[in-house]
Amino acid sequence: NAGVFMQNILLNNNLIPVNNIFCIARSYAENLEELGKVRNSSPVVFLKPKSALHFGDSPVKLPHNSNEIYYEAELVIVLGKGGKNLSSKEALDCIAGYSIGLDLTAKDWQTDARKQGLPWALAKGFDGSACVIREFIPVGKFPDPTKITFDMYLNGQLRQHGDTSFLLYSLADIISFLSHYFTLECGDLIYTGTPPGAGLLSANDRISLHLGEQCGEFLMAC
Numbered sequence: 001n002a003g004v005f006m007q008n009i010l011l012n013n014n015l016i017p018v019n020n021i022f023c024i025a026r027s028y029a030e031n032l033e034e035l036g037k038v039r040n041s042s043p044v045v046f047l048k049p050k051s052a053l054h055f056g057d058s059p060v061k062l063p064h065n066s067n068e069i070y071y072e073a074e075l076v077i078v079l080g081k082g083g084k085n086l087s088s089k090e091a092l093d094c095i096a097g098y099s100i101g102l103d104l105t106a107k108d109w110q111t112d113a114r115k116q117g118l119p120w121a122l123a124k125g126f127d128g129s130a131c132v133i134r135e136f137i138p139v140g141k142f143p144d145p146t147k148i149t150f151d152m153y154l155n156g157q158l159r160q161h162g163d164t165s166f167l168l169y170s171l172a173d174i175i176s177f178l179s180h181y182f183t184l185e186c187g188d189l190i191y192t193g194t195p196p197g198a199g200l201l202s203a204n205d206r207i208s209l210h211l212g213e214q215c216g217e218f219l220m221a222c
């Protein structure tokens with residue numbers, strides 16, 4: 001898979017190698033209600049390996065031994081610089097661009113892991129589980145990080161509408177929080193969590209993702 005060796009995103013026509021991939025869960029109140037979960041006192045964080053990245057250049061091969069692959073459309077941040085123990089203001093200055101992606105989950109594997117009190121790595125980190133439109137939109141195109149909206153269509157039907165004004169933790173607070181545990185670096189991606197409407201995928205489903213002027217398609221294969 002040549003893609004494994006090309007884990008670069010595009011920003012202002014520059015290729016930026018992806019560093020770590022952080023993901024935030026349970027970050028929209030309405031999504032919490034759907035899941036029957038309560039708000040955590042701090043953001044829920046997990047990671048995906050770089051090998052999980054998929055830019056939609058080819059169909060996403062869903063793992064054949066899962067019967068429950070869920071899609072979650074999410075705003076994705078790329079950092080242009082990093083640091084440690086950042087204030088919210090400093091954290092905001094680290095954002096270089098935005099894209100939209102899919103956090104795919106093998107729910108059946110996750111349920112098994114939860115039952116045994118084991119980590120989510122397999123359920124959240126398999127190849128193709130971190131879909132994202134490769135070309136990021138420069139941060140300047142979205143002057144207000146609390147007013148970014150995005151849409152996700154499944155086979156032509158609107159399924160998810162995201163709006164960062166409904167985030168339980170602001171983008172700045174998310175980055176600041178992460179920086180107190182991880183040294184952040186240029187090329188880090190952050191999946192910021194999914195709004196309501198996440199659901200099950202089947203082979204041959206076509207997902208289109210829209211953020212600002214950017215749109216991308218992801219075809220699911222088995």
Ligand code: MG
Nearest residue numbers: 072103193194
């Ligand atoms: Mg998610």
